[in-house]
Amino acid sequence: MSSDNGPGDGGAEGPPPEQLALIRESVRGADVPRAKPRTWRGAALAKDRPVARVLVDKGVLHLDRYFDYAVPEELDADAQPGVRVRVRFGAGRHRVRDGRREGGGLIDGYLIERRDESDYSGPLAALAQVVSPEPVLGEELLGLARAVADRYAGSLADVLQLAVPPRSARAEKRASPEPLPAPPAPDAGTWARYEHGPAFLAALASGAAPRAVWNALPGPEWSEEIARAVAATLASGRGALVVVPDGRTAARVDAGLTGLLGKGHHALLTADAGPEKRYAQWLAVRRGSVRAVVGTRAAMFAPVRDLGLVAIWDDGDDSHSEQHAPQPHARDVLLLRASLDKCAFLVGGWSCTVEAAQLVESGWARPLTAGRDQVRRTAPLVRTVGDTDLARDEAARAARLPSLAWQAVREGLKTGPVLVQVPRRGYVPRLACAQCRAPARCAHCAGPLQAQDAGALRCEWCGREEHSWHCPECGGFRLRAQVVGARRTAEELGRAFPAVPVRTSGREHVLDTVPDAPALVVSTPGAEPVAEGGYAAALLLDGWAMLGRPDLRSGEDALRRWIGAAALVRPQGDGGTVVVVAEPTLRPVQALVRWDPVGFAVRELAERAELGFPPVSRMAAVSGTPEAVAEFLAAVESPPDAEVLGPVPLPPTLPGRPRRPGAPPPGEQWERALIRVPPGSGSALAAALKTAQAARMARGSGEPVRVRIDPPDIG
DNA sequence: AGCACGCCGACT
DNA sequence: GTCGGCGTGCTC
DSSP states (O other), X not given: OOOTTOTTOSTTSSSOHHHHHHHHHHHHOTTSOOOOOHHHHHSOBOSSOOEEEEEEOOTTTTTTOEEEEEOBGGGTTTOOTTOEEEEEESSOOOEEETTEEEOSEEEEEEEEEEEXXXXXXXXXXXXXXXXXXXXXXXXXXXXXXXXXXXXXXXXXXXXXXXXXXXXXXHHHHSOOOOOOOOOOOOOOGGGGGBTTHHHHHHHHHTTOOOEEEEEOOSXXXXXXXXXXXXXXXXXXXXXXXXXXXXXXXXXXHHHHHHHHHOSSSEEEEOTTSOHHHHHHHHHHHHTTSOOEEEESGGGGGOOOTTEEEEEEEOTTSGGGBOSSTTOOBHXXXXXXXXXXXXXEEEXXXXXXXXXXXXXXXXXXXXXXXXXXXXXXXXXXXXXXXXXXXXXXXXXXXXXXXXHHHHHHHHHHHTTSOEEEEOOOTTOOOOEEETTXXXXXXOTTTOOBEEEOTTSOEEETTTOOEESSOOOTTTOOOOEEEOOOOOHHHHHHHHHHOTTSOEEEESSSXXXXXXXXXXXXXXXXXXXXXXXXXXXXXXXXXXXXXXXXSOSTTXXXXXXXXXXXXXXXXOOXXXXXXXXEOSOTTSHHHHHHHHTOHHHHHHHHHHHHHHHTOTTTSEEEEEEEOHHHHHHHHHHOOOOXXXXXXXXXXXXXXXXXXXXXXXXXXXXXXOEEEEEEEOTTOHHHHHHHHHHHHHHHHHHTOSSOXXXXXXXXXXX
């Protein structure tokens, strides 16, 4: 991206077009002279630059290739770079009618560029239609889409489908408002609580491009702090983009911005708005009449003008991972934007992901953290209840809840609402050491172990059987499956306090806020309502369920969810208390007690580096029928340092159940292989996978293979 | 993916 | 000669 005259700009390869035509004719035999391009003769063409380079929007077939079309004179004015066009495409029934060549069906595309001549030797078809003169695909967005496609071994057309919303003629007709003048730079506000907070804001306001990993203090101030960062960027005359996990969170940042700057400076891009409104907002951004954007993951591509800052909140939330091909992650897309546009970058959250820690460790970003005294002032008191406590506690066994937890709830309800976090249904219980609860992992590749029907253990990654498992942490040799059933506990809890209202927040009904009055608020992770004066206490139940998941991220995820709930609780000084039912010796539990998510992420990063896990290594998942996967693996020219794990059978998709990306269609038996490469070989691997996939597609050889880079959910 | 092209054997 | 089988390769 730093090269002066980037690769692949087409100029350097092969002989000029006239020569190509000659070569082709001599091969075919001079006695069959090729007709002159009929469209060039038959219809009047644009006088200036009569060739349009078009990206045909047809999935994955013609990976990242452009096709040239002739520009008829009547489309000359509208056929500008970036507009949507319709063209005939396909080898279908070519006819010549009225001197025009027709064939194939009409399909959509984007006009990439106007040129003097084509390097294609055959006759060019004419553009059929300019759908609208609105230039939706600018140079920067195209560059970003191409970088994302390369990074994820996907096609440009797939990425553009994510990046450019469908057209609405009515939205295009509406005039976008005049842009407001840049606001004045805000004061530091609560950023003053962070060591380099005011300096970070000042750098944004001065037009610089600082990059930071921000560990936010608990409490509600974060949304206003993001708003200040945006305002500082606007003050420098540049635009800003903020990506958050869900609509609720977007609404909070929106409120923060409105409070600081009023309306008109920013747009809210979320799925809740209908397609037409959404496109209108997107256009207002693209046209430059709105300089700042807050939105959910689709907003990661928002065409903000003169981008000065990209920011992402809570990057560990899995809704930052796009569900459609090629499944880019918002954090990675924003990282690409920061490098391509040389703008500032901010990743923030109450917790800290391993990926964010890596940005600091590698020196790419600076930490933006508060001192320990600030943390102590804002965080609640965290207490733990482990197995040994439970065993000693008779009352606990009867009621399934330890007395420390009862006590915290009872005390809390005297002064305000109490939050009870229960795990979501539907997680798969997996195997862990019966003694210390460390997840059972393969001795060879450290993948998760699963019990087979016969009772033997098998690795889900490399397929090896494990016959002599013992726990590397404590030496134990007995396994246990993780347990379920916290919702019942919450119900019992509700019955135990009959005078207090019980409110629930979960997937179906997500509460936004609860009033500052005694109430039991039962919620699944991520759906916790904000309590207006902060919760008096929180109870985090069934830590085992969270820690027992076989995911690489189970520890990180559990900590993130606990901290996400605990950050809504009043500071320790105001009596705020959190009780977590989990073994106090476990690392995520200790990190919660000490309120040290960054230290946890840094240690986790070191461990993953040692085990060869992402994000230190890059992984790709290849899934399909056994034959298809085997064929594909044989065809990929992976970098020499690549290591193939598996393939192993994937669990079948049950009929009627939603199908996750990379999972087999119902009724089919698929396998999955993992390919991992050390740092530095990631782009080579992506390129090799893309080439192999393209070759496979072109051959049209039978069954599909799904390729996924950095899948977020590997064992 | 479609869809034409082309090279081969069996037919009016 | 000419019809039509399907294997191969292209789509501006």
